[in-house]
Amino acid sequence: MIKTLREAGIPVSVLVAPVIPFINDNELEEIVAACAEVGAQSVNYIMLRLPHEVAPLFADWLQQHYPDRAEHVLQRIMDMRGGKLYDSRFGKRMTGEGIFADLINQRFHVARRKHGLDNHRLSYLDCRHFSVPPKEGDQMALF
Secondary structure, three states: OHHHHHHOOOOOEEEEEEEOOOOOHHHHHHHHHHHHHOOOOEEEEEEOOOOOOHHHHHHHHHHHHOOOOHHHHHHHHHHHOOOOOOOOOOOOOOOOOOHHHHHHHHHHHHHHHHOOOOHHHOOOOOOOOOOOOOOOOOHHHHO
């Protein structure tokens, strides 16, 4: 999909989400490399977020699919969320904080730089054909 969009001249930025410690974070560098290989212009990530009723659902899923790692994964998430499974603070909810969050962030940024996928490569859409929408009730201006 990325390659097809880029071949059509459409800018592509990839969002790797959710990054889950000890479940899929080991794939981060490979994902960044694959995105670069097919022409993505930038890449970002979001750490797993577990707001409200999502947290117990995730814990149950984790226990069913990764029982040997479940407690370890949940503990790492809490380490990145100030001792809780979720932190809604702006600037922290997407990436977390602390040494584990910093480590994943550093790994991501090294991979992104290595493959030239920083946000400087992102081109912009051609907005020449955009016009300001007409005032409410003036639908004839659309034609």
